Amino acid sequence: MAQTIYVLNGPNLNMLGLREPEKYGSATLADVERLCGDTAKRFGLDMVFRQSNIEGELVTFIQEARLKKAAGIVINPAAYTHTSVAILDALTLTELPVIEIHITNVHQREPFRHHSYVSKAAKAVMAGFGIQGYALAIQGLAGIIGAKEK
Template sequence: MTKPVYILNGPNLNLLGQRQPEIYGATTLQDIDTMCRAHAVDLGLPVIFRQSNHEGELVDWIQEARQEAAGIIINAAAYTHTSVAILDALLASDLPVVEVHLSNIHQRDAFRHHSYVSKAAKGMICGFGAQGYTLALDAIHSLIHTPS
């Protein structure tokens, strides 16, 4: 059986659909989870979908993924711009990583333009709202199934 893809979500994403819908849309994180699971079935990928507001918990899950996962999709949210700990964990994972953001971070506040996650990611998908997660699943599927 194929190892799962970990889809990890950072702080405040549990408030999707309620918090700043003009930026993040009306789709909830549960809606995204459901959408990802359906798309993953089509791709033949098992997924583990998680969210935490706590940096250390995200680091723990990334470290867990080192042994348990085929790849990581991560929306680190605000930790994208601040967390060297998440960067270090992603680099240590030695797994393909796809970074995803609902909004286009490059059209927002200047401090959001820098991503620590990007140094560990094969690529970033941003600005496509919830659809970015299914695009990330397509990308990680390709990375997992293409010989390096």
């Protein structure tokens, strides 16, 4: 049985391709899902891919990952990065390896985006590589959990 990873996406990421393409590019969330699925498959991993604009729903997905004994989580919490203690607490209680991902380099943006609650629970942070950062994050998570490229 293959290990399962969760790839979780926060608010407004359902608008990729429409939202500020000069910052986020023209790829859609469906493009991100395909990229993540292809990358996970290269490492023999199953993937659960989800997006929500609702903080509590993201917390539920994180708790589900623990209860279903996922191998790890890649999360782009979007704006909740900077505000959500609830997401931090949920990630911490999972005791799973977490990779935080951002499409843009948040440190080149507005000062309020420089702080991340999520980073306190993350093994690593990937920022500024566009959607390719998701593939890099999955590759890094695969290394952490011992999944080998097929």
